[in-house]
Amino acid sequence: MIKQFLDDPTLLLNAVGEGIYGFDLSGNAVFVNPAAERMTGWHADELLGKKIHQYHHHSHADGRPYPADECQIYCTMFDGKHRHVKDEVFWRKDGSCFAVEYTSTPVYKNNQLIGAVAIFRDVSKQHQTEHALRDALAQVNHLSEQLKEQNSYLIAELNEDWQESGLVGKSHVFQTMLEQIKLVSPTDSTVLILGENGTGKELVARNLHRLSGRNGQSFIKVNCAAFTPSLLESELFGHEKGAFTGAKEHRKGRFELANNGTIFLDEIGELALEAQSKLLRVLQEHEFERVGSSQTRKVNIRVIAATNRDLWAMVQSGCFRIDLYYRLNVFPITVPPLKARKEDIPYLCSNLIAQLNKRLGKQLKGLSEKAITKLQAYDWPGNIRELQNVLEREAILSKQSVLQLSQPLDANASANLNTDLSLDEAQRQHIIAVLELSNWQISGSQGAAVKLGMPESTLRSKMRKLMIRKNR
Numbered sequence: 407m408i409k410q411f412l413d414d415p416t417l418l419l420n421a422v423g424e425g426i427y428g429f430d431l432s433g434n435a436v437f438v439n440p441a442a443e444r445m446t447g448w449h450a451d452e453l454l455g456k457k458i459h460q461y462h463h464h465s466h467a468d469g470r471p472y473p474a475d476e477c478q479i480y481c482t483m484f485d486g487k488h489r490h491v492k493d494e495v496f497w498r499k500d501g502s503c504f505a506v507e508y509t510s511t512p513v514y515k516n517n518q519l520i521g522a523v524a525i526f527r528d529v530s531k532q533h534q535t536e537h538a539l540r541d542a543l544a545q546v547n548h549l550s551e552q553l554k555e556q557n558s559y560l561i562a563e564l565n566e567d568w569q570e571s572g573l574v575g576k577s578h579v580f581q582t583m584l585e586q587i588k589l590v591s592p593t594d595s596t597v598l599i600l601g602e603n604g605t606g607k608e609l610v611a612r613n614l615h616r617l618s619g620r621n622g623q624s625f626i627k628v629n630c631a632a633f634t635p636s637l638l639e640s641e642l643f644g645h646e647k648g649a650f651t652g653a654k655e656h657r658k659g660r661f662e663l664a665n666n667g668t669i670f671l672d673e674i675g676e677l678a679l680e681a682q683s684k685l686l687r688v689l690q691e692h693e694f695e696r697v698g699s700s701q702t703r704k705v706n707i708r709v710i711a712a713t714n715r716d717l718w719a720m721v722q723s724g725c726f727r728i729d730l731y732y733r734l735n736v737f738p739i740t741v742p743p744l745k746a747r748k749e750d751i752p753y754l755c756s757n758l759i760a761q762l763n764k765r766l767g768k769q770l771k772g773l774s775e776k777a778i779t780k781l782q783a784y785d786w787p788g789n790i791r792e793l794q795n796v797l798e799r800e801a802i803l804s805k806q807s808v809l810q811l812s813q814p815l816d817a818n819a820s821a822n823l824n825t826d827l828s829l830d831e832a833q834r835q836h837i838i839a840v841l842e843l844s845n846w847q848i849s850g851s852q853g854a855a856v857k858l859g860m861p862e863s864t865l866r867s868k869m870r871k872l873m874i875r876k877n878r
């Protein structure tokens with residue numbers, strides 16, 4: 407059996423699936439196997455003894471001529487080196503061509519180069535598959551871009567539902583809080599809103615009022631930390647003319663203004679003990695007197711209070727009246743800090759950026775994925791207010807419509823970074839940033855002077871002093 411193959415080695419060469427051409431040193435065909443015949447359409451007797459480069463290899467795929475002295479197979483016949491070629495075509499007898507991958511190997515007899523053998527494969531199917539794959543990949547990329555755009559559109563749509571409430575968040579903790587709001591808002595119960603600074607306590611209070619039967623009436627806010635104890639009393643209960651120095655006219659207090667509506671006592675933990683007793687009376691009896699008056703007035707109000715303090719600890723240390731504590735703590739709602747609901751950050755950003763676009767007259771599309779990851783890795787001690795500030799800073803500085811967050815998130819870190827700047831230099835940089843934002847327009851409602859809150863003439867003289875000029 408083996409002997410049969412040894413007697414006629416062409417049996418094996420004729421059986422292989424690859425095309426095989428043998429050449430002598432003049433480039434004439436000395437062997438053509440049946441697979442080569444099938445692939446090219448040229449029969450062996452048409453090629454043997456001829457320079458077959460002219461038959462199957464005369465041009466490149468784009469039609470440019472392929473001179474024989476550049477032919478990689480012929481080169482092997484001259485330099486005796488092996489070659490592996492991938493991006494060429496062979497021409498068929500019918501004038502069409504097909505992509506080939508071939509090797510060109512020198513043939514030696516007694517250490518002397520006597521010719522070359524080219525072994526080739528039709529790789530047009532492989533190329534077609536590769537092209538199809540490349541097309542499919544391009545289509546997938548295109549679709550994924552489209553999806554991303556639609557996704558941000560969907561986020562915006564989603565926020566439309568929330569626009570009225572302003573309360574944005576899908577996280578479990580936040581949804582639980584929204585449920586509580588829905589449950590308690592139609593009642594007249596006193597609500598105590600607890601939570602860190604900037605978490606959205608005021609927004610919750612406004613929504614409690616909006617969803618209540620009192621929503622056609624006033625919502626009156628009092629910031630208990632903003633007044634001295636004596637001023638706060640007149641602020642809450644009003645005063646009569648001449649009740650104290652400076653009381654030139656009688657004035658209604660916030661409780662009277664809130665009659666039939668809602669009063670929101672923000673920062674209730676800052677209330678002085680004396681004011682606490684007076685407040686307790688209103689909450690218990692729904693009545694009070696204006697400062698300087700003995701006339702008792704009755705009001706119908708719903709009370710919502712908020713604090714970022716631990717009121718119970720204040721009760722224990724004697725700074726907060728226990729009876730007032732129990733009066734207020736009827737239905738407590740805790741607003742979660744941002745770090746406890748980081749999955750809400752993309753929704754919040756989408757909403758906050760929409761607000762910034764309106765306010766700053768920008769057309770920001772959103773944040774890059776990297777930026778969102780950066781925001782989610784941060785702990786947000788200042789909560790949503792801090793997030794708002796970061797986005798606003800970035801919106802002012804960014805020249806791109808998709809924010810990348812180039813600035814450090816921690817405002818203290820950025821302040822530290824800037825301590826090296828002189829006051830003039832810090833002013834210079836800020837003015838340039840605002841000018842850039844205003845397209846170097848100084849006057850008008852969209853101009854830099856308005857944004858910087860200074861008269862045009864002051865801005866112009868500052869620009870001269872700080873040598874600020876548009877670089878163009």
Ligand SMILES: Nc1ncnc2c1ncn2[C@@H]1O[C@H](COP(=O)(O)OP(=O)(O)OP(=O)(O)O)[C@@H](O)[C@H]1O
Binds near residue numbers: 604
């Ligand atoms: N869920 C939310 N979605 C979108 N914006 C929010 C949300 N909660 C709060 N904000 C925004 O964050 C900012 C801070 O909210 P708010 O003033 O209600 O917080 P606060 O807890 O009352 O703060 P403070 O304790 O400092 O008074 C506001 O501009 C508010 O519109």
